[in-house]
Amino acid sequence: MKRKSARLGFWGVLYLSIPCIAVLAVPLYNRATPVLFGIPFFYWWQIGWVPLSGFFIYLAWRRVERQG
């Protein structure tokens, strides 16, 4: 594990963890409000994290690319 986290770096690991934590925090988003375009929070929160996860992977990718 050690050598890899050195490559991804602290920030790389952090970027990759953010979307994971966001969708694992089930009790926090298991609710109806706020509603967006008629879609309850539970649903738009999770769907919203899909493109956001792509963005955070991009940030991690930039770190890796810069190193190698």
Place this chain on the structure above:
Amino acid sequence: MHITATIVFVALFVLIAVLGFLSARWQRGDLGHLHEWGLGGRRFGSWITWFLIGGDLYTAYTFVAVPALVFGAGALGFFALPYTVLVYPVVFSVLPRLWLIAKRHNFITAADFVAARYDSPALALVITVTGIVATMPYIALQLVGVEVVIGGLGFPTHGIVGELPLIIAFVVLAAFTYTSGLRAPASIAVVKDLLVYVTVLALIIVVPWKLGGFGKIFAAIPAEHLYLPPIHSGNLGTQSFYLTLALGSALALMLYPHATTAVLSSQGPKTLRRNWIFLPAYSFVLGLIALLGYMAYAANLSSIPALAPYFHQYGPQFAMPGLLLRYFPDYFVGIGFAAVAIGALVPAAIMSIAAANLFTRNIYRAYIRPDCDAKRETQMAKLVSLVVKFGALLFILLLPTEFAIQLQLLGGILILQTLPAIVSGIYTRWFDPRALLIAWAVALGWAIWAASLTDFQKSGYALHCFGWIIPGYIGLYALALNFLFAIFITLLLRATGRHSSADLTDAAAYQE
């Protein structure tokens, strides 16, 4: 019988069959080598890898089962979404390294890697067998998706006449995989995705418009269906199950042989990493597909006389095909159904190639014919890919569908138990192969026992811990047990100086 839909469906199917055979010539290589037939020469660039991994992970079964689960079970069925969000950050940090090591040693499978890394044929055999056992019912399940849409076209689904379309589809699939290898699903994946995107976009625009908007759709669903039940009196209920199921499935996904095959066939780590930025686009589509389950619910599809017999036969699995039949003209039904059927062929082809690679490399060459040359090895893999597919076909024709679903559920739990050997091996050679082997056996035994408590109907186990009841995914609990034993036994062996540290891989491969 829907004549127009059937004509469009058959036409698209013929198109991809032709494409499948032609792809043998594409990026031409010597198909007498296993890395050419079974990995496309490790030359797939960003675009093709994107389609290939997407086609691999988002299968026909997904299109049918995810809306079905949301339609039938509500919020719990939505676990597919956090699952696909978790997958890419996880694989991003793990799999590029496996690619580098595999390339250096010409490894075709994860078991190749384990065999060399730990110098342990026994551990590699266990990884191989687990991989094949987990893959077989997965291939069989792809056929369930095809069965549902063929039924939706109005064909009878019982008796020889009913099974005929399914058999033809599979013979075609088997033939082009045999001749073209991994190049076939890679090129077909492009067509498949175009069809899927067109279908899903049309559904997600037209159906809410006809039903009066998302607000109305969600208002029609009872609240206990829309959310996971609240935590009460120390019981985390489905909330902890939802979480562990998503996490466990994400980890299991990267261990499936077909995932390894798709990843190793790319040009390299740079291609892979760039891909994982954009692969969540598929997950977005998956989220939309999941919402189709609620649309089918709000539209009360199962009580419409024209569709009721289908729901009677296929249950919630008819949610997505039902929406197409209810709201779209016949020709578009053909396109949508073809998307599902072709969506079955792509992963089924990759899975059978992956299983064939495993058998050939890690059983045939390791145990039966160690001296076989590249040509013979590839010939064997091609034959095994046929055997695997016909095995899956017989599975579906002769046994109840229920059985395939249960086995696939168990398969996910089993494949997760190969994580300690494969993933930790990528980072460290600390673990002892015997410790990993024993830990695998213990975890496997516990997991099968835990699943047997529900007669293999459910993948959850209620853990009682410090007065809390924490229901969770069996696969993830077994994985924790697996790691505990692996660490403990390795420590024991190291303390007594009897551990093995033989490693046949090149240390430089880990430095990049």
